[in-house]
Amino acid sequence: MKAGDLRDLARGDVQLSALGMGCSQLGGLYRAMQQQQARALMDEAWSLGLRYFDTAPFYGYTLSERRVGAALSARPRNQFVLSTKAGRLLLPDPTVQPGDDGWAEPLPFRPHYDYSFDGIMRSFEDSQQRLGFAQIDVLYVHDIGRMTHGDANVxxxxxxxxxxxxxxxxxxxxxxxxxxIGLGVNEWQVVHDAMQETQIDVTLLAGRYTLLEQECLSPFLDDCVRHGNAIVVGGVFNSGVLAGNGKFNYGDAPAAVVSRVHRLAEVCREYEVPLPAAALQFPLAHPAIVSCVVGARSVEQLRQNVAWFEQALPAGLWQALKSNGLIADAAPVPEGVQ
Structure with a gap:
């Protein structure tokens, strides 16, 4: 599979590249990113065949949207897919400080949750202006659910x-x-609830269908296939633990997770496969999954992600992971090479 392979949504005239560019890093997540570095990343993603770009008002408190829009402004509009999110209004606030919400150099706009009709409409219009495009291909409701809001989610x-x-x-x-339209969230349960309320075309689901987690296989992913809710997977490294940084779900990985990662890595080593390559390729085997979005801090990291994504992996790897109880028996796996 190539990063630039185009895959159709079940509904809507949209084709996503198999590998998409997640643009939270362009907003300076945890570490500052200079404008020229952000532009170089976007240009390199294009040269590598990526044609799906995902951003959000929250990323860098509008910084990511501005940078993504500027980088794509000279590209033919019918040759890429752009998604952003709604649910937070970014209002002027001079008290914003470096490090707020993890953004190294956020712009002076404070997020305020608003999922109402007027809130969604205003958020969309604000994004149009920041991105510089009248039409945005995909709009996700951002971070609805108990994982983000706790009891306030009601x-x-x-x-x-x-x-x-x-x-x-x-x-x-x-x-x-x-x-x-769809949801951009970190929990599958709220997507299942939303599917009972409206017709969802696509969901960006981060961290919930990975080499570490397949709880959502049934009934959720089965229902997504039946109802045409295409899934874009994010967080395939589960915040980085599958790529070696020790983080899981935005915090330090617990001992049980670390142990499981070590067992996954051992099996991968037996087949001379980098663990991140297996993590990137595994989700795309499921018929509900249309694309995988990953971020990068540098051109070199982006190139490495693409190389892992396109690396030919042996079929025996997936069977070994199943026989060791490391991925669910019911999980579809890539065909691999014999």
């Missing part, structure tokens, strides 16, 4: 269901301002 969910948030998404889609 009232925020009502903004979507009773306050018109889902209705706003439907209106934007029916008017052609976006081609597809």
């Amino acid at each position: 009232e925020l969910w009502k903004q979507l269901t009773e306050g018109g948030g889902f209705r706003a998404l439907d209106a934007l889609r029916s008017e052609g301002q976006v081609k597809a």
